[in-house]
Amino acid sequence: MPDAAKRANVTLRDLATSVGVSQSAVSMALSDHPRISEPTKRAVRAAAARLGYVPNSAGRALRAGRSTSIALVVPQTGRHVFGHPYFMHLLVGVTEEANARDTALMVSTNPDETHGMAAYERVLRSQAASGAIVASASISDPNVNRMVDAALPVVLVGRFAHLPHAASVGTDEIAGAAAVTRHLVQDHGLTRIAHISGPLDHQTAVDRYEGFRGALAASGRPCTHTLAAGDFSEESGRAAARQVLDSMADLQAIFAANDEMAHGAMLEIRSRGLRVPEDIALAGYDDFGVSRLTTPGITTVHVPAQALGRRAASVLFALLDGVAPDPLHTVLPFELVVRESCGSHHG
Amino acid sequence: MPDAAKRANVTLRDLATSVGVSQSAVSMALSDHPRISEPTKRAVRAAAARLGYVPNSAGRALRAGRSTSIALVVPQTGRHVFGHPYFMHLLVGVTEEANARDTALMVSTNPDETHGMAAYERVLRSQAASGAIVASASISDPNVNRMVDAALPVVLVGRFAHLPHAASVGTDEIAGAAAVTRHLVQDHGLTRIAHISGPLDHQTAVDRYEGFRGALAASGRPCTHTLAAGDFSEESGRAAARQVLDSMADLQAIFAANDEMAHGAMLEIRSRGLRVPEDIALAGYDDFGVSRLTTPGITTVHVPAQALGRRAASVLFALLDGVAPDPLHTVLPFELVVRESCGSHHG
DNA sequence: CCGATCTGCTGAAACGTTGAAGCATCTGAG
DNA sequence: CTCAGATGCTTCAACGTTTCAGCAGATCGG
Numbered sequence: 007m008p009d010a011a012k013r014a015n016v017t018l019r020d021l022a023t024s025v026g027v028s029q030s031a032v033s034m035a036l037s038d039h040p041r042i043s044e045p046t047k048r049a050v051r052a053a054a055a056r057l058g059y060v061p062n063s064a065g066r067a068l069r070a071g072r073s074t075s076i077a078l079v080v081p082q083t084g085r086h087v088f089g090h091p092y093f094m095h096l097l098v099g100v101t102e103e104a105n106a107r108d109t110a111l112m113v114s115t116n117p118d119e120t121h122g123m124a125a126y127e128r129v130l131r132s133q134a135a136s137g138a139i140v141a142s143a144s145i146s147d148p149n150v151n152r153m154v155d156a157a158l159p160v161v162l163v164g165r166f167a168h169l170p171h172a173a174s175v176g177t178d179e180i181a182g183a184a185a186v187t188r189h190l191v192q193d194h195g196l197t198r199i200a201h202i203s204g205p206l207d208h209q210t211a212v213d214r215y216e217g218f219r220g221a222l223a224a225s226g227r228p229c230t231h232t233l234a235a236g237d238f239s240e241e242s243g244r245a246a247a248r249q250v251l252d253s254m255a256d257l258q259a260i261f262a263a264n265d266e267m268a269h270g271a272m273l274e275i276r277s278r279g280l281r282v283p284e285d286i287a288l289a290g291y292d293d294f295g296v297s298r299l300t301t302p303g304i305t306t307v308h309v310p311a312q313a314l315g316r317r318a319a320s321v322l323f324a325l326l327d328g329v330a331p332d333p334l335h336t337v338l339p340f341e342l343v344v345r346e347s348c349g350s351h352h353g
Numbered sequence: 354m355p356d357a358a359k360r361a362n363v364t365l366r367d368l369a370t371s372v373g374v375s376q377s378a379v380s381m382a383l384s385d386h387p388r389i390s391e392p393t394k395r396a397v398r399a400a401a402a403r404l405g406y407v408p409n410s411a412g413r414a415l416r417a418g419r420s421t422s423i424a425l426v427v428p429q430t431g432r433h434v435f436g437h438p439y440f441m442h443l444l445v446g447v448t449e450e451a452n453a454r455d456t457a458l459m460v461s462t463n464p465d466e467t468h469g470m471a472a473y474e475r476v477l478r479s480q481a482a483s484g485a486i487v488a489s490a491s492i493s494d495p496n497v498n499r500m501v502d503a504a505l506p507v508v509l510v511g512r513f514a515h516l517p518h519a520a521s522v523g524t525d526e527i528a529g530a531a532a533v534t535r536h537l538v539q540d541h542g543l544t545r546i547a548h549i550s551g552p553l554d555h556q557t558a559v560d561r562y563e564g565f566r567g568a569l570a571a572s573g574r575p576c577t578h579t580l581a582a583g584d585f586s587e588e589s590g591r592a593a594a595r596q597v598l599d600s601m602a603d604l605q606a607i608f609a610a611n612d613e614m615a616h617g618a619m620l621e622i623r624s625r626g627l628r629v630p631e632d633i634a635l636a637g638y639d640d641f642g643v644s645r646l647t648t649p650g651i652t653t654v655h656v657p658a659q660a661l662g663r664r665a666a667s668v669l670f671a672l673l674d675g676v677a678p679d680p681l682h683t684v685l686p687f688e689l690v691v692r693e694s695c696g697s698h699h700g
Numbered sequence: 701c702c703g704a705t706c707t708g709c710t711g712a713a714a715c716g717t718t719g720a721a722g723c724a725t726c727t728g729a730g
Numbered sequence: 731c732t733c734a735g736a737t738g739c740t741t742c743a744a745c746g747t748t749t750c751a752g753c754a755g756a757t758c759g760g
Contacts, residue, residue, distance in 0.1 A: 015480065017716060028740050033718060043738060060478040064414035065716030068745045073411060075459065075481065094441050101462050110481055112422065113460050115448050131407040133362065134422065134457055269646070299616070299646045364746060375710050380748060388708060412746030415715045 016059040024053045063110075067133070075110040076322055077135035079126055081142050081149055082116055091294035092311050096141060096163065099315020107323055114138075130158055137326050139163060139318045145207045159325040161318045165209050173325060175318040175336040179210055179291075182307040182340040183217025183261075184224075186289045189305065189342060190259050191222065194349045196287055197229045200250035202262040202271060204238045211235075214263045214291055230254070236267045243267025247274035257286060259348065265290035265297040268304050272347070288347040303345030310338050363406045371400045410457075414480070422457040423669055424482035428472045428489050428496055429463055438641035439658050440488065443510065446662020447486060454670055461485075472496075477505055484673050486510060486665045492554045506672040508665045512556050520672060522665040522683040526557060526638075529654040529687040530564025530608075531571075533636045536652065536689060537606050538569065541696045543634055544576045547597035549609040549618060551585045558582075561610045561638055577601075583614045590614025594621040604633060606695065612637035612644040615651050619694070635694040650692030657685050 022029045027046060035042045035050035053059075067073040078100055080093060097113070104111045114129045126149050129135040137159030142150050153160050154172045162174040190196045201218045204211030215233070222229040234249045236242030243262055247270065251257060260275075262268035268290030275286050282288050282302060290297050290306040297304035317338065321331045369376045374393060382389045382397035400406075414420040425447055427440060444460070451458045459482050461472040473496050476482040484506030489497050500507050501519045509521040537543045548565045551558030562580070569576040581596045583589030590609055594617065598604060607622075609615035615637030622633050629635050629649060637644050637653040644651035664685065668678045 015478075015716095018718095019716080027738095029716090030718075030741080031739060033716095034739090037718085039719095041736095041738060046738080058478070062415070062716050063479040063481040064411045064420060065745090066718085067411035068409070068415050068715090068747085069717040069719090071745065091441075094438075097460070101460065105462065108475070110475055111460050113444070113448065113458050115452065128455070128457055131362075131405070132410040134410040295642075296646060299643060301648050362746095365748095366746080374708095376747090377711075377749075378709060380746095381709090384748085386749095390708060393708080409746050412715095413748080415717090415745090416747040416749090418715065 015062070016057045017062065018059075020057060021050060021053050021059055024057065025049050072136040072326075073133055075112050075129075075135045076104060076319070076326075077112040077114050077129040077138040079114045079129065079138045079140045080116075081126065081140070081144075081147055092292065092309065093141065095294065095311030096315040096318075099312040099317070100139060100319045101315075102312075103316050103319030103323070107319075109323075126153055137161075137322045139315075139322055143208045143210065145209050145212065159322060161322045161325065161331075163314055163318050165213065167209075171334075173321050173331045173334050175314050175321060175338070177309060177314070177338050177340045179213040179340075180217040180220065182309075182342075183214040183263075183291065184221035185217075185340070185342045186291065186305065186307050187218045187221035187261060188225065189344065190261065190287060190289060190348060191225045191227060191229060194259075194287060196258040196349075197227055198231075198254065198256055198258040199229065200232045200234065200247075200254060200257055200260045202243055202246040202250070202260060202267050203233060203235045204263045204267075206235060208238075211238075211263055218261055236263070236270075238264050238267060240266045240270040240273075243270025244274045245270075247271035251275070251278065251286075259287035259289070261289045263291055265292045265294065265304055265306055268306070268347075269296050269300055272300060272304070283347050283349045287349050290347075293341075293343050297343070297345065297347075300347075302347045305345045305348040306343050308341040308343050310340065313338050362409070363404045364409065365406075367404060368397060368400050368406055371404065372396050418480075419483040419673075420480055422459050422476075422482045423451060423666070423673075424459040424461050424476040424485040426461045426472050426476065426485045426487045427463075428487075428491075428494055439639065439656065442641065442658030443488060443662040443665075446659040446664070447666045448662075449659075450663045450666030450670070454666075456670075473500055484508075484669045486662075486669055490555045490557065492556050492559065506669060508669045508672065508678075510661055510665050512560065514556075518681075520668050520678045520681055522661050522668060522685070524656060524661070524685050524687045526560040526687075527564040527567065529656075529689075530561040530610075530638065531568035532564075532687070532689045533638065533652065533654050534565045534568035534608060535572065536691065537608065537634060537636060537695060538572045538574060538576060541606075541634060543605040543696075544574055545578075545601065545603050545605040546576065547579045547581065547594075547601060547604055547607045549590055549593040549597070549607060549614050550580060550582045551610040551614075553582060555585075558585075558610055565608055583610070583617075585611050585614060587613045587617040587620075590617025591621045592617075594618035598622070598625065598633075606634035606636070608636045610638055612639045612641065612651055612653055615653070615694075616643050616647055619647060619651070630694050630696045634696050637694075640688075640690050644690070644692065647694075649694045652692045652695040653690050655688040655690050657687065660685050 018029045018032050021032045032050050035047045101111055112129050112135050130138055139161050140150055141163040154169050162172050165176045166174055203215045206212055222231055232250050232254045234246035236246045260271050262271055268288055272282055272288055275282055280286055288304055290304045293306045293308035297306040317336050324331045365376045365379050368379045379397050382394045448458055459476050461476045463472045477485055486508050487497055488510040501516050509519050512523050513521055550562045553559055569578055579597050579601045581593035583593045607618050609618055615635055619629055619635055622629055627633055637651045640653045640655035644653040664683050671678045
């Protein structure tokens with residue numbers, strides 16, 4: 007256990023004078039260079055432990071031409087980012103992997119909507135981080151293209167159809183939305199369904215809507231559907247539910263593009279004296295907690311955000327090691343989580 | 354808009370050759386040194402924009418002897434940290450302030466329970482970050498003492514009674530717990546109350562328990578209370594509720610030390626055919642979302658975690674600027690949030 | 701018109717690290 | 731005994747930045 011004077015920052019030079027060899031010998035001893043004798047190595051290691059030597063990361067990064075950190079870049083404001091449990095789970099996964107590789111993690115968000123470049127500039131071009139994981143919701147964020155174009159080590163989380171050459175990690179949200187839609191149609195026999203989508207400049211919103219429509223079309227049954235767009239917030243879900251409940255007679259079910267909007271819809275349904283699921287069945291997407299807490303629980307699709315984070319980090323490390331990620335686009339499985347909000351248990 | 358060849362990393366030297374002055378002149382021009390002429394400054398700035406120059410953070414940090422990053426250190430595993438909404442809100446606040454100062458944020462957690470030092474070593478002693486915000490739940494984390502002893506720029510989030518000289522930011526949780534307890538006793542006339550505490554090696558758990566007892570003692574009414582300790586998880590809250598419901602006859606209310614345990618207690622109460630609040634009133638603590646989502650909503654105390662994060666960051670920046678924080682210990686106000694779980698609305 | 705002062709730049713050093721190249725000293729083969 | 735090679739270290743340079751000291755040339759007071 008190191009205990010001695012740890013005030014000043016101990017450098018290689020301090021170790022060198024302490025042991026009585028040159029600075030380089032110390033450096034080589036610590037990296038176990040074959041041309042350094044065992045006794046010297048032992049002496050150096052002992053001194054390092056005694057003085058509490060920790061290599062200066064700036065010196066190391068400068069010399070190596072790359073830092074020992076990776077960054078999680080989310081080109082949105084912090085409030086938006088960390089308010090959403092998705093990013094939290096992502097963060098858990100990324101830190102797990104980064105910790106395993108003893109790599110520091112920088113988190114970079116935008117100060118506000120106008121500074122699109124900031125999150126990216128700050129960490130990557132200044133080489134504060136040697137690579138980045140980018141989680142951008144917007145379908146056409148020019149900064150993402152820029153990073154990819156600059157051939158920087160980047161892993162995208164989500165689906166970026168227009169960037170086929172960039173490494174990415176995601177789930178098949180079209181299939182996920184289709185699965186939950188099929189559950190409504192085929193397991194519960196519901197055919198008059200509304201979809202509350204997210205903002206349609208989000209890939210996620212587009213994909214979930216597409217999955218919904220595709221499943222209806224493929225169902226072989228005459229289904230009626232309607233759409234109202236929200237912004238993924240509970241309040242917008244409630245407003246959208248108001249709209250579809252007013253406009254579509256004999257509505258049987260609502261599939262919201264995320265659980266928060268589904269929760270908003272549930273509040274609106276209830277406020278009209280209707281019951282979930284007896285009068286209106288309900289389904290959401292994400293499974294980050296909201297859907298488990300409500301009564302009844304909301305049927306949803308589990309997004310493996312933590313696994314996505316882990317995988318994104320490991321793909322990034324592969325890139326940094328100069329290994330081509332295989333596959334370039336990882337698609338992790340989703341899981342349909344059936345709860346009470348869409349009707350009696352059909353198995 | 355910079356557009357030219359941004360492949361290679363542009364250094365001061367590149368700018369220097371491009372403009373036709375020395376490296377130092379470029380550096381001085383960019384920092385608006387008075388001894389550089391306006392025309393030169395304009396030329397340098399133009400070249401910097403054209404080539405897309407971004408200062409290398411390692412070079413800068415090495416020269417300056419300190420980095421431009423701050424760290425949020427949470428000596429726990431990532432899973433534990435980011436699973437808890439408290440840290441999320443804290444993170445929002447910290448990033449807001451860090452972004453405002455154009456400072457990168459490193460997030461450091463422990464790889465596992467055994468590596469107590471890791472989160473701290475990685476960022477601070479290697480000088481990857483110039484200062485740290487430490488959010489440690491454990492009452493006697495030796496690493497916190499170590500950091501404070503090492504006189505590193507550190508701001509603690511929470512109450513660290515044994516470290517009076519370290520800057521800290523927190524709320525008065527004793528008063529918060531007392532407020533919600535008073536609400537149960539005085540506004541609702543409940544006198545047979547159980548407390549479900551957190552693990553009593555957490556300062557937070559200790560303080561909330563103390564606030565509870567203090568408020569009962571100060572109420573001037575004959576109150577009966579009992580205690581069961583949980584670990585802040587929903588499941589442990591349910592188990593603790595089982596225990597107090599079995600052991601205390603005529604129990605009227607349960608005050609859980611956080612909302613998740615309160616939610617667990619609610620599930621247990623309901624499973625016994627009892628109603629909240631008619632048969633058993635319920636209160637929690639934190640207000641990070643759970644308490645708002647349940648039906649009925651859970652009366653709780655709002656912890657201003659985001660504000661804590663913001664304030665912690667600004668205090669840290671003060672420390673880094675060499676300014677003594679005033680006050681050394683910031684105490685932000687909490688807020689009692691009355692919902693339906695403790696009875697009819699008394700105003 | 702000469703010394704002092706100002707202006708605008710250059711050169712060099714330093715931060716801590718790493719690693720290539722170099723230099724003794726020792727060993728062992730011939 | 732000699733010299734090739736191994737062994738164990740040292741010296742030096744470089745990464746990109748900032749800044750201090752210094753150096754020309756211009757400006758100005760007397």
